[in-house]
Amino acid sequence: MDFVIVTGLSGAGKSRAINALEDIGFYCVDNIPPKLIVKIAEFCLKSKGQIDRVAVVVDARGGALFHDLFDGMDDLRKNKIEFEVLFLECNDDILVRRFKETRRKHPLLDTVKGEIEQAILVERELLKPIRAMATYTIDTSHLSPAQLKEQIANIFLGNVTGGMLVNSMSFGFKYGLPLEADLVFDVRCLPNPFYIEGLRHKTGLDAEVREYVMEFPQSRELAKKLLDLIDFLLPQYIQEGKSQLVVAIGCTGGKHRSVTFAELIARHLSENGVRVNINHRDIQK
Structure with a gap:
């Protein structure tokens, strides 16, 4: 089973990444509590091949639950379930622009008393450990939706052959x-x-x-x-x-x-x- 954990900065394009993964045959689950990762993996393994490509999104929207992500990954390892991590990155100024254009609320905005730039800084620090161990990192700062989809397809459609x-x-x-x-x-x-x-x-x-x-x-x-x-x-x-x-x-x-x-x-x-x-x-x- 191909099991991918999708994470990254809010506004970096995780929703589009999930859509791209769905288009190439992944079963996708968005914004799940990290402790449930292993449960989803076990459920898919029991499907007897019906679900053999899985992607789950875990990010700062989970609040304090996000800190359980490393425990969730440890549970996968203990159950000998292999996984990869896809991290979505983006420049701060472009993230600010995207939030202003979409008028969406950053998940950490209340924590930093309404300063979007500070929310991005805090989230970047929060995600630093998972970014360091990511299998794949994509910077979406200058990518169109079509370019992002193409990169994801190139990574995960070719991934079956193994190797770098x-x-x-x-x-x-x-x-x-x-x-x-x-x-x-x-x-x-x-x-x-x-x-x-x-x-x-x-x-x-x-x-x-x-x-x-x-x-x-x-x-x-x-x-x-x-x-x-x-x-x-x-x-x-x-x-x-x-x-x-x-x-x-x-x-x-x-x-x-x-x-x-x-x-x-x-x-x-x-x-x-x-x-x-x-x-x-x-x-x-």
Whole structure:
């Protein structure tokens, strides 16, 4: 049975994540008391295969009950029920904007006497231990609902094959660092296609841009060094038990150089039998 605990910051997109999981065949239960996690797992196991993919949402809405989450996970381990943790992350300023737009109340708002920024800070501290042990982390700050759904499908539809999943991500520094990144590489040192009139409105998905970026000796040398480093690091992360690795390549706007290198890394890893998901975070901006 695939058993996933979904948690994360309020406003980060857990409801959309659950919808995406339901769409790919998960039986989902939202906002349950953590002590009931093992009961749900046992119930699904007794279904004799009728329910073999399960996702439960546990978050700050449970109030003081949330502190029982680690006890709930210990109960799963004692019953030899394997599970994974999906954590939804987001920038503070975007969370504030989302709450203002939806006019929804943050679950910790009363605790901090009506200050939304303080509520987010308190929740982030509350969730720090579970974030540190998350199997998968997705930063939804700059993701559309469709992009979030695509990432979840790439993770959990491919998960049946086992092994590490590498997310090769391009991004633009002008839009902020990706919070879920494990490795961040800056390719702004390379010649920028933006200043070439015929390439400005194209992206690293276009052959002309890729050819321009990689025609320079420093680009080819950097690519070689990055691939060598990633090839060295990947087995080390696997040995430490890591299930997901997010390799983020950044340029100024996230359209040309970073996309070229993210595609190059993904192709290299795929050719070497590694499960890879490609995410061009800012390519449409």
